[in-house]
Amino acid sequence: MNKKIEIIKGDIIEFDVDVIVNAANNYLIGGSGVDGAIHFKAGKELDIACQKLNGCMTGEAKITPGFNLKAKYIIHTVAPKWYDTKLENKEELLRNCYINSYKVAKENNLKTIAFPCLGAGVYMVPIDISAKITINEALNNIDFFDKIILVCFKDDDYKCYNEYFNNLKF
Ligand code: ADP
Numbered sequence: 001m002n003k004k005i006e007i008i009k010g011d012i013i014e015f016d017v018d019v020i021v022n023a024a025n026n027y028l029i030g031g032s033g034v035d036g037a038i039h040f041k042a043g044k045e046l047d048i049a050c051q052k053l054n055g056c057m058t059g060e061a062k063i064t065p066g067f068n069l070k071a072k073y074i075i076h077t078v079a080p081k082w083y084d085t086k087l088e089n090k091e092e093l094l095r096n097c098y099i100n101s102y103k104v105a106k107e108n109n110l111k112t113i114a115f116p117c118l119g120a121g122v123y124m125v126p127i128d129i130s131a132k133i134t135i136n137e138a139l140n141n142i143d144f145f146d147k148i149i150l151v152c153f154k155d156d157d158y159k160c161y162n163e164y165f166n167n168l169k170f
Helices: 032-040 042-053 092-108 127-144 153-165
Strands: 005-009 019-023 059-066 073-077 112-115 146-154
Touching: 005 127, 005 153, 019 032, 032 042, 042 059, 059 092, 073 092, 092 112, 092 127, 127 146, 127 153, 146 153
Parallel strands: 005 146, 019 073, 019 112, 112 146
Antiparallel strands: 059 073
16 A cells, blocks of 8 residues: 555545645636635635636646645646536546646645545545546656545545555555
């Protein structure tokens, strides 16, 4: 098992890391779920910073300071709406969220990063697909980072992520 990757059950707004990743929406306007919690804790300055970013396409990633969070920065990325039957390449779009978030973190030399289960709430990404893509992308990017933390909010998500991780053959 790679010790630099941790699966933790918790609330991402409490993490004292270089950067946390937000499951944002295309408008970068604080919404529900983890996005709402991050915007509430970071404060009004985050809303103002997000308004200047001109939105974010699905699979892309944009960075702001963390403002009142313990995390120094926030990377905002937008997961695919899994419930949208007309949307194609959903797995690729979800993978792009991770690829682009890691890219932005590397460009800013941020070495400790925490992710929520992107898309696995309101956007309805199945948790087994979330676990597969999230853990594989963590393994693909771990060399640069001191720590990658995968934060699960729900017991079932935590269980599923651990099962997938523990079944990998290193
Ligand atoms: P999306 O719209 O991308 O699905 P959600 O916020 O609805 O975003 O859910 C994404 C994931 O974040 C879900 O697995 C949800 O359980 C989780 N989540 C919600 N609040 C928090 C939080 N405070 N910390 C970490 N994860 C959270």
